[in-house]
Amino acid sequence: MKTYKICVIKGDGIGPEIVDEAIKVLDAVSHKFGFELEYDHRLMGGCAYDVFGEPLPDETLESALNSHAVLFGAIGGAKWDNLPRDKRPESGLLKIRKSLGAFANLRPAVIYDELINASTLKSEVVRDVDILVVRELTGGLYFGQPREKKDESAFNTMIYTKAEIERIAKIAFEAALKRNKKVCMVDKANVLETSQLWREVTSQVAKNYPDVSLEFMYVDNAAMQLVRNPRYFDVILTENLFGDILSDEASMICGSIGLLPSASMGGKVGIYEPIHGSAPDIAGQGIANPIATILSGALMLRYALNEEEAASAIEEAVKKALSEGYRTKDISAYDAKEICTTAEMGSVIAGLI
Ligand code: NAD
Secondary structure, three states: OEEEEEEEEEEOOOHHHHHHHHHHHHHHHHHHHOEEEEEEEEOOOHHHHHHHOOOOOHHHHHHHHOOOEEEEEEOOOHHHOOOOHHHOHHHHHHHHHHHOOOOEEEEEEEOOHHHHHHOOOOHHHHOOOEEEEEEEOOOHHHOOOOOEEOOOOEEOOOOOOHHHHHHHHHHHHHHHHOOOOEEEEEEOOOOOHHHHHHHHHHHHHHOOOOOOEEEEEEHHHHHHHHHHOHHHOOEEEEOHHHHHHHHHHHHHOOOOHHHOEEEEEOOOOEEEEEOOOOOHHHOOOOOOOOHHHHHHHHHHHHHHOOOHHHHHHHHHHHHHHHHOOEEOHHHOOOOOOEEOOHHHHHHHHHHHO
16 A cells, blocks of 8 residues: 655644544554554654754654655744744754755635635635735745844845846746636836846746746835736735735735635645744634634645545535534634534544545
C-alpha cells in the first residue's frame, strides 16, 4: 500500500483541536482510497519554546524535511508575545517556510451558497466568488536585509530578484490555466522599483501562456475592487506584503475565517495550514471551526500527494455537511440545523466520506 509520511505540527491555541479533526477526516479518505498516512508529531511555536527554548527545534525541521508534507495548525499566543523576535512563535513559522523553500502561498477564497449570508458584503456581490490568491512568501520586506530598529528610526528592505518573481509567476499562470485563465498582478509600480521589476518579469513569463490574460492593478485599487466587485478576479498574483493583506481581505469576504485553507509550496516539501491563527480567545472550548484545517488536508492530498480523488472527496464532504445544516458556533447564525462542537464537525465530515 502507498504510504506517505506527514509531519504534523499542531502548534498552540486551537491548533491541537483543529488538527485532530483534520486527521480524523484524512484517515477516513486514506482508508477509502487505499493509501496510508504515517504521522510524525512535532512541536513548533510557543509550545516548542516552552520545551526546547526555540520556536522551531532542529528535530521538527528535520522531520518536515524528511516528510511528504507538513500538516500545520497554528502558533502564537499572548504568553510568548514579549520574547525577543527570534524566539517568538512567528519566527519559527517564517523559518520553516524559508527552510522548506515554500515560496508560494496559495489561498483559495470561495463562497459557499449555504453561507452566503455570512459575508459582510451583499449576497448579490459575493455570489459565485472564486478567487485564488498566489502570494510570494519567502522574499520582499519580511526577509530583506539590511533591517534595523533604533530608538529614533527604523527601516526594512524590500528586495526581489528576477528568479524569485519568475518562479512564483509560473505558479500563478499554471493555476490560471486550470481555472478561468485570468491573472491579475497586484503591485505599486507607480511608486516602487521592485514592482516595476515584477511587471517586466511577469510580462515575460506571460508570453509562455498565450491562453491566459494578464493585467496589472495597483494594490490600493485592488483592495477597493475586492470589496466592490470580487467576482472580477480569478487568480491574483502578488508579492509578500501585499499578499498578506489582500489574502486576508479576500478570505473575509467569504465569511468565517474558520473555513479557508492554504498551501505554502514550491520547494521539496509543502506546508498545509488554515489561514487563521491560534485563536487563543476560544482555545480549549471545543467551538473552533475545523473546516479550514480539514480543507488544508485536501490541498495537501492534491498538491503534495497527487491524491486528487481523495482531495475532492473531502471538499465534497465539507459542502455536504454545510448543505445539511451542520454548523460550528462561528457560522451558527446561517441556516443552522445542528450546532456542532469542533470534534462533532470533524466526525460529521469524516462520516460523509
Ligand atoms: P486569529 O486568526 O487567531 O483569530 C482572529 C479571530 O478569529 C478570533 O476571534 C478567533 O476566535 C477567530 N477564529 C480564528 N480561527 C477560528 C476558527 N477556526 N474557528 C472559529 N473562530 C476562529 O488571529 P489573532 O487573534 O490576530 O491571533 C492570535 C494568535 O495567532 C497570535 O498570537 C498571532 O500571532 C497568531 N497567528 C498565527 C498564525 C499562524 O499560525 N499561521 C496566523 C495568524 C496569527
